[in-house]
Amino acid sequence: MRGVRGVRAGALLVGLALVAAACGGGGDDSGDTGGGGGSTTEAKKVGVVYDIGGRGDKSFNDSAYAGLQAAEKEQGDKVEAKDVEPNPDGSNRKELLDGLADEGYGLIFGIGFLFSEDIAKSATENPDTQFAVIDGFDKSCTEEGKNLLCIGFQEEQGSFLVGAAAALKTKSDTVGFVGGQQGQGLIEKFQAGYEAGVKYIADQNNKTIKVLVDYAGNTPEAFRNPAKGKELALKQIGQGADVIYHASGGTGAGVIATAADKKIYAIGVDSDQSLTASPAEQKWILTSMLKRVDNAVQQTIADYVNGTEKGGIKTFGLKEGGIDYAQNQYNKELLGDIPTTLDELKQKIIDGEIKVPTKPA
Numbered sequence: 001m002r003g004v005r006g007v008r009a010g011a012l013l014v015g016l017a018l019v020a021a022a023c024g025g026g027g028d029d030s031g032d033t034g035g036g037g038g039s040t041t042e043a044k045k046v047g048v049v050y051d052i053g054g055r056g057d058k059s060f061n062d063s064a065y066a067g068l069q070a071a072e073k074e075q076g077d078k079v080e081a082k083d084v085e086p087n088p089d090g091s092n093r094k095e096l097l098d099g100l101a102d103e104g105y106g107l108i109f110g111i112g113f114l115f116s117e118d119i120a121k122s123a124t125e126n127p128d129t130q131f132a133v134i135d136g137f138d139k140s141c142t143e144e145g146k147n148l149l150c151i152g153f154q155e156e157q158g159s160f161l162v163g164a165a166a167a168l169k170t171k172s173d174t175v176g177f178v179g180g181q182q183g184q185g186l187i188e189k190f191q192a193g194y195e196a197g198v199k200y201i202a203d204q205n206n207k208t209i210k211v212l213v214d215y216a217g218n219t220p221e222a223f224r225n226p227a228k229g230k231e232l233a234l235k236q237i238g239q240g241a242d243v244i245y246h247a248s249g250g251t252g253a254g255v256i257a258t259a260a261d262k263k264i265y266a267i268g269v270d271s272d273q274s275l276t277a278s279p280a281e282q283k284w285i286l287t288s289m290l291k292r293v294d295n296a297v298q299q300t301i302a303d304y305v306n307g308t309e310k311g312g313i314k315t316f317g318l319k320e321g322g323i324d325y326a327q328n329q330y331n332k333e334l335l336g337d338i339p340t341t342l343d344e345l346k347q348k349i350i351d352g353e354i355k356v357p358t359k360p361a
Helices: 009-014 016-024 060-078 093-102 113-125 155-169 186-204 226-238 249-262 293-306 338-350
Strands: 003-006 044-049 079-085 107-111 130-134 148-153 174-181 210-217 243-247 265-270 285-291 312-316 323-325
Touching: 044 060, 044 093, 044 293, 060 079, 060 107, 060 265, 060 293, 079 093, 093 107, 093 113, 107 113, 107 293, 113 130, 113 148, 130 293, 148 293, 155 174, 155 186, 155 243, 155 265, 155 285, 155 323, 155 338, 174 186, 174 226, 174 249, 186 210, 186 243, 186 338, 210 226, 226 243, 226 249, 243 249, 243 285, 249 265, 293 312
Parallel strands: 044 079, 044 107, 107 130, 130 148, 148 312, 174 210, 174 243, 243 265, 265 285
Antiparallel strands: 003 079, 285 323
8 A cells, every 4th residue: 555554553552633633734732632622732643654565464574563663552642653654665755755854753663774865855854853773874873963863783683593593493504694785785684693593503513504695686776575585585495495594574485485484484584574474484483583673663653752862863773772583482392492692692792792793705
């Protein structure tokens, strides 16, 4: 679906009056509160523009949406939210950012590094609006007093942990990595961490574990091509991989479905993908590398409501609760005693004993 989706279901938590106000795009003070008036506090307006693939990607965008929902629940009638989706090719990103600014949204998120150029322009043209970009960067983020926040993650740290999990689980001593868009530097961080985690466990056990690496393409389309994910998963399975980690957004749906069909293990990314997988797929998702975009979005909104949000750079890693690996009722038996090792490695990374590379060897 293109364009504005409007206020999401999470807004129902603050009452029908808020929904009516949000859909109306403004209104007076009483219209901005839940419960039918009585408060003179105007809700802070927060907008989110998703990356290619939109909501329902069961990964990056859905994690951002979860953060928006959590913020709505936490802040109650202090927040009025709207989330929108770009065209399939992402060509109207800036139009959507500027549209939200024109509607009076005071904090606007761009979800994904592909927003970097457009959101920097929007921030310059709308100096009274606070902007935040997930995974994007612009030099203005380093300039004091600017209205653009660049939020980054140490994806390599979580990828190291799931790489270690893959190395502990493999029986064939061959594992795979399927990335989305190649050449941007971001997905290579996932690859670098994963390869380092596999090597760490292999070295500890005096063995060699091969890591197969394939990317779905070199354009944004690489993040929404499940058929390509299936193709690459089949290729790697044919080469002996019995665990495949994907960092490819919606393309990963093809990786996970193929892994389950061929009865080998998949490792999800960004969100806990076991929680949105089919019952047949859940049996074969070893874990997911959690990139807590939801935590970053929720925390940024809280800072905005409290009046403490500023432009600049924020980085979330294991120490900050921005990165982790998934444990749930579906993968507890699959993981067995692997979490004992992963938790030890996690602490070593936090303590600085293990330095995880950000670029493939």
